[in-house]
Amino acid sequence: MTVLQSSVNWVLGQARLRLGDPYVYGGVYSSDISQGADCSGVVGWVLEALVNTPARMSWAHNVSTESWGYDYNTNTPAAPGTVGPYGTVAVASLADIPADAALVIDIMHGGGGEDSHTNCSLNGTLIESNGDHGSCTNGTGAYPTTAGLWTDHWYLAGPVINDVAPPPPMHTLFYPDTSNNNWSSEGELTGFLSQLHAQGFAGVVHKVSQGSDYQDPYWRACRAWCEANDLSWLGYHYVDTSDPAAQANNFNADFGGGNVMLDFEEGSGDINNFWAVVNAFNNVGVNVSLAYIPRWYWGQIGSPDLSALPANQIQLVSSNYGPNPAGTAQEIYSRLGADGGPGWLPYGNCVPAAWQFTNKASIAGITVDCNVHHTPETDLDGFFTGTGI
Numbered sequence: 001m002t003v004l005q006s007s008v009n010w011v012l013g014q015a016r017l018r019l020g021d022p023y024v025y026g027g028v029y030s031s032d033i034s035q036g037a038d039c040s041g042v043v044g045w046v047l048e049a050l051v052n053t054p055a056r057m058s059w060a061h062n063v064s065t066e067s068w069g070y071d072y073n074t075n076t077p078a079a080p081g082t083v084g085p086y087g088t089v090a091v092a093s094l095a096d097i098p099a100d101a102a103l104v105i106d107i108m109h110g111g112g113g114e115d116s117h118t119n120c121s122l123n124g125t126l127i128e129s130n131g132d133h134g135s136c137t138n139g140t141g142a143y144p145t146t147a148g149l150w151t152d153h154w155y156l157a158g159p160v161i162n163d164v165a166p167p168p169p170m171h172t173l174f175y176p177d178t179s180n181n182n183w184s185s186e187g188e189l190t191g192f193l194s195q196l197h198a199q200g201f202a203g204v205v206h207k208v209s210q211g212s213d214y215q216d217p218y219w220r221a222c223r224a225w226c227e228a229n230d231l232s233w234l235g236y237h238y239v240d241t242s243d244p245a246a247q248a249n250n251f252n253a254d255f256g257g258g259n260v261m262l263d264f265e266e267g268s269g270d271i272n273n274f275w276a277v278v279n280a281f282n283n284v285g286v287n288v289s290l291a292y293i294p295r296w297y298w299g300q301i302g303s304p305d306l307s308a309l310p311a312n313q314i315q316l317v318s319s320n321y322g323p324n325p326a327g328t329a330q331e332i333y334s335r336l337g338a339d340g341g342p343g344w345l346p347y348g349n350c351v352p353a354a355w356q357f358t359n360k361a362s363i364a365g366i367t368v369d370c371n372v373h374h375t376p377e378t379d380l381d382g383f384f385t386g387t388g389i
Contacts, residue, residue: 001087003050003102005162008123010054011046015127020345021135025114028061033349039118040064042129043105046120047086050102050156065116068154070109077109077152088154094145103156108149121145123160139340168376172339174200174329175232175380177356177369179207179216186221188366193225195364200330203232203380205371207263208256210238212246215254223255232380236261236292237281239268244280252284259385261290261317265297271304278314288312289386292356294319295347306348313386315353317371318343326360329370333357339374353383 018029021036028041037045041061048057067085069078082090088105091097097104108117119128119142126142133141143149176196183189196204204226207216219235226233235256237247251260260281264274278288291314293306309316320343322336336342336357343355354373361370373383382388 002161006164007050011049018135023129023134037129039129043118043120051086065118066112088156097155100158101155102158105154106150107152109151170374173202173373175203177205183218189218190225192364205234208235208254209251211240212242212250234384236263238263239277241269244276248280248284259287259289263292270301292317306350316350317354318352319356329361
């Protein structure tokens, strides 16, 4: 058979949206990306999408681990060449899987039900629902295909037919998040900014204002230097519970610019206050392009739905420091799992577009907060302004 690359891409993207969703015995994914599933529910969902395409797939729980044959009397896997669900084929060992196979399925036959287990590998990406890990993948709890628990392996024949243009290569762009708390003088600020490009940083986010009455004394110098030296920049506003219109006017009065990141955390109120401030900024001509809403604060305010963020062209910035020893930004990001790290996990039905992964990055001799974003661009202008969505 053949499998479409567009179907592969869809499965990989959808699986990432569901990372961290709970393990639910007997469950299968639905259009609600927070819905959990069990192991065979996930593998059956992948097979449905690859065989029938996402447009025509069933979202029912169509297979179990016991849908793939196994003789429990003799503890013998199905004979090589046996055809299973969706035309999958049994093999004696991983070495027998054809190079152009579209999907590899791993089975642990332990007696059926919760005593058995399964996952699958698509284009080298593990897709699994596994106990306390829930929906997981490489490095986040999924068992590798070579793990010793698997009793048998099956594959879905390929080849994969490329029906879509290849995506552009993605760049990992780091940028510090700074404020008046980092500087003792304008000279210290501009000295820091002057070293960012050389140290591998694509831009900077700096505080402009807080609430309705505070303006960062270093913001205007930061903006002026960035504009004069071709460094991507964005101002942020720390939201409080004062009058939303007064907060927007305060940002404008400090020449914050046409775009803003709202810093929504301790003391910022509930999600209704967030949207009231968004509307106030829009009403004075300032586009809210980013929202820094840490998972911890999101949980404190009742874990509200955040799906309206992308619907309003606002991208989510998460925060998760994990074990947080000092070091360079690149070193710390690697220690935290890089692209498989916890800051990329979705919450509130929204996938983070950037991750603040440390407050101890050593940049130009100064310890600062640091964020990371992935984009096909080589600068951060599109991300900061919302035009890169």
